Amino acid sequence: xxxxxERAPVTGGETRESFLRFSISNSGVAxxxxxxxxxxxxxxxxxxxxxxxxxxxxxxxxxxxxSDDAAAWLDLSTVQQVLGNGANRIAxxxxxxxxxxxxxHAQRAEAPLRLLALTAPGDFMANTPLxxxxxxxxxxLDALYLPPDEPLPEKLPEHDIAFVAVAESDANLPLxxxxxxxxxxxxxxxxxxxxxxxxxxxxGFSVLMRDAPGVLVPPTRRLERAALAKIEGMGxxxxxxxxxxxxxxxxxxxxxxxxxxxxxxxxxxPAHYVAPFVDYSGADGLFRKTRVVLIEGAxxxxxxxxxxxxxxxxxxxxMMDNPAHRAEEARFMANFNAGFARRHARAFEEVTRRxxxxxxxxxxxxxxxxxxxxxxxxxxxxxxxxxxxHLFPYKPxxxxxxxxxxxxxxxxxxxxxxxxxS
Numbered sequence: 001x002x003x004x005x006e007r008a009p010v011t012g013g014e015t016r017e018s019f020l021r022f023s024i025s026n027s028g029v030a031x032x033x034x035x036x037x038x039x040x041x042x043x044x045x046x047x048x049x050x051x052x053x054x055x056x057x058x059x060x061x062x063x064x065x066x067s068d069d070a071a072a073w074l075d076l077s078t079v080q081q082v083l084g085n086g087a088n089r090i091a092x093x094x095x096x097x098x099x100x101x102x103x104x105h106a107q108r109a110e111a112p113l114r115l116l117a118l119t120a121p122g123d124f125m126a127n128t129p130l131x132x133x134x135x136x137x138x139x140x141l142d143a144l145y146l147p148p149d150e151p152l153p154e155k156l157p158e159h160d161i162a163f164v165a166v167a168e169s170d171a172n173l174p175l176x177x178x179x180x181x182x183x184x185x186x187x188x189x190x191x192x193x194x195x196x197x198x199x200x201x202x203x204g205f206s207v208l209m210r211d212a213p214g215v216l217v218p219p220t221r222r223l224e225r226a227a228l229a230k231i232e233g234m235g236x237x238x239x240x241x242x243x244x245x246x247x248x249x250x251x252x253x254x255x256x257x258x259x260x261x262x263x264x265x266x267x268x269x270p271a272h273y274v275a276p277f278v279d280y281s282g283a284d285g286l287f288r289k290t291r292v293v294l295i296e297g298a299x300x301x302x303x304x305x306x307x308x309x310x311x312x313x314x315x316x317x318x319m320m321d322n323p324a325h326r327a328e329e330a331r332f333m334a335n336f337n338a339g340f341a342r343r344h345a346r347a348f349e350e351v352t353r354r355x356x357x358x359x360x361x362x363x364x365x366x367x368x369x370x371x372x373x374x375x376x377x378x379x380x381x382x383x384x385x386x387x388x389x390h391l392f393p394y395k396p397x398x399x400x401x402x403x404x405x406x407x408x409x410x411x412x413x414x415x416x417x418x419x420x421x422s
Contacts, residue, residue, distance in 0.1 A: 020152075020181070020182055020185045022152075022155075022156055022182075022185065023154060023155055023156065024156050024158055024159070024188070025155045025156070025157075033069070034062075034069060034072070035071060035103075035104045035105055035107075036071050036074060036075055036103050036105050036143075037075045037106065038075070038078070038105050038106070038131050039078055039129060039131050039132075040129075040131040041106075042075065042082055043082060043384070044386055046082045047386045052082075052083060055079060056076065056079060059072045059075055059079070069099075070097075070099035070100035070103070071096075071103060073093075073096035074093060074096035074097075076092050077089045077090075077092035077095075080092060081124065086123070089123065094121075097121060097145050097147070101145045101146070101153070102145075102157050103143045103145070104140070104141075105134075105142070105143070107140045107141075111138050111139060111140035112138055113138065113139045113140065113160050113161070113411060114139075114158060114160050114161075115130070115134070115139050115140065115141050115142070115160070115161055115162070115163055115410060116143075116144055116157060116159035116162045116163070116188075117141060117142065117144065117162075117163050117165040118146060118162055118163065118164050118165055118166060118179060119143045119146065119165045119166065120145070120146060120148065120165075120166045120167075120171075120172050120175050121145055121147060121148075122169075122171065122172070124380075124382075125167060125169070125380045126166070126169065126171070126172065126380070127380060128163070128165040128359070129380070129382050129383075129384075130163060132384040132385070132386075133402070133403055134403070134407065135403075139407055139410060142157055142159065143165075144156070144157060146166070146178075146179075148171065148172065148174040148178075149174070152178055152179070156187070159188055160188060160414040161188055161189045161190075161191065161414040161415065162188055162189070163190075163191045163359075163410075164176075164179060164183075164193070164194050166179065166194065167197065167378060167379050167380035168199075168200040168201060168378060168379070168380075170243065170244060176194045176195070176197055176198040177194075177195075180193070180194040180195040180198070188414075189413045189414060189415055191359065191409070192358050192359055192379065193356060193357065196355060196357050197357065197379055200377050200378055200379070201222070202222070202273045202376065203220045203221055203222045203273065205217060205355075205374075205376075205377050206218065206219050206220040208354050208355070209350075209354060209374065212347070212350040212351070212354065213346055213347070213350060214346045214347035214350070214371055214372055215347045215350060215351065215371065215372050215374060216278070216367055216371040216373045216374070217374045218275040218276050218278055219275065219276065220273055220274070221234075221274050221275070222243060222271055222272070222273055223271070223274060224270060224271055224272075225264070225269070225272065228260075228272050228274065229264060231274065234276065235276075236254060237254060237255045237276075237277040238253075238254050238274050238275060238276050238277055239251060239252065239253055239254065239275055239276075239277050240252050240260075240263055240272055240273070241272065241273050242267055242268070242271070242272055242273075243270075243271035244269070245269075248311050248313050250267050250269075251311060252267075253277055253310065253311075254274075278367065278373060279310070279368075280310075280366070280367055280368070281310070285308065286307065286308055287306070287307050287309065287312050287365070288304060288305070288312075288366070289305050289307075289312035289313075289364070289365050289375070290302075290303070290304045290305075290332075290340070290363075290364050291303050291314075291362070291363055291381065292348075292361065292362045292364060293359070293361045293362075294348060294352055294355075294357075294359070294360050294362070295358070295402070295405045295406055295409055296358055296359075296409055297348070297349065297352035298405065299344075299348045300336075300398075300401060300405060301332065301333050301336045301398065302361070302381075302383050302402065303329065303395075304328070304332045305319055305325075305329075306325040306329070320391060326391065326392065330394040333394055333395075333398050340366075343366075344372040347371070348372075351374070355377060357379070358409065359379060359406070359409075360379055361377070361378055361379065361381040361383075362374050362376070362377050363375045363376045383402055384399070385399040385403075
């Protein structure tokens with residue numbers, strides 16, 4: 001039974017007027033019969049040192065009993081990625097999506113709010129990892145996978161609110177453009193404007209934030225490999241990374257021509273991002289990098305890593321082994337609203353205004369001049385509560401605040417529940 005139908009004209013460029021038609025339906029959507037275990041549960045099992053032998057055996061047994069068990073295929077794909085088997089992950093995910101596009105996540109009970117994540121095929125960085133934000137909540141999470149090379153479906157699963165989980169990337173750009181065209185006619189409230197997500201390229205964001213008061217985003221250029229080899233107009237040192245890379249993969253500090261030649265010899269990829277290097281070390285010589293999430297413009301600290309190295313990521317910093325650094329992070333979180341957030345209140349307001357997103361994360365630091373130095377803005381960065389509590393007792397309360405803020409946003413923005421007539 002169709003519960004809601006929206007039909008609206010779309011006029012685009014040189015094409016003639018066409019129509020987008022969406023219906024929210026109890027039927028007609030290829031849906032898995034079994035819920036997903038999902039990324040959050042599988043990641044937790046890995047971080048707790050769990051053995052995946054039995055997990056894999058159980059998933060394979062389900063597939064042998066029913067080859068159309070798309071949830072088992074997709075969970076098996078996630079397990080393979082967690083284990084570092086990227087090629088297996090791609091093939092298994094494709095097998096899952098041939099069988100279904102709509103996946104439900106396990107929930108504790110009847111949920112008063114149903115969230116539909118609009119999702120792209122791909123790895124962990126292809127989408128906003130919503131599962132971690134909604135674990136143990138009363139929000140039911142469904143994922144609708146939308147291949148970039150196919151039209152958007154007319155029939156949509158039941159939902160009270162939709163979230164554009166598709167993250168910025170070259171591969172996702174066609175899908176974000178389709179969703180941007182469809183967004184004005186979506187039959188339920190839609191969180192995170194697709195065209196605003198698409199604007200979060202490293203070079204695009206640096207242009208977007210140019211001259212923003214209190215903000216420093218190093219001017220970033222995207223160069224083809226040949227142009228990088230004969231780079232002009234940028235002095236040493238600068239940083240370079242392959243386009244599409246994350247978590248420091250391929251990131252290099254280029255001090256001189258020899259460094260550039262070595263980078264080009266060691267790094268594949270046709271396109272690269274380059275930006276001036278900014279020394280953001282403190283008076284003690286240590287580097288402090290912070291992840292902040294803006295939820296409807298309100299800043300919340302996710303973590304703060306301390307390291308003697310300029311390329312700081314939480315996983316490569318010595319936070320697990322250094323009690324002094326964890327104590328500093330605990331103080332940072334406890335004093336965030338009165339300290340970091342107050343010092344950079346205008347900067348966060350400007351980022352919110354210019355980015356135009358309901359949910360966005362910043363990897364950032366403070367410059368020696370007191371500006372907010374932003375390395376990256378995006379929607380695919382992970383927020384989780386999986387760190388060992390005996391080492392990080394200050395984190396669960398902070399993660400609970402973030403999860404609550406996110407879920408409260410969904411409740412405020414959701415459409416009233418629509419019931420079928422009896």
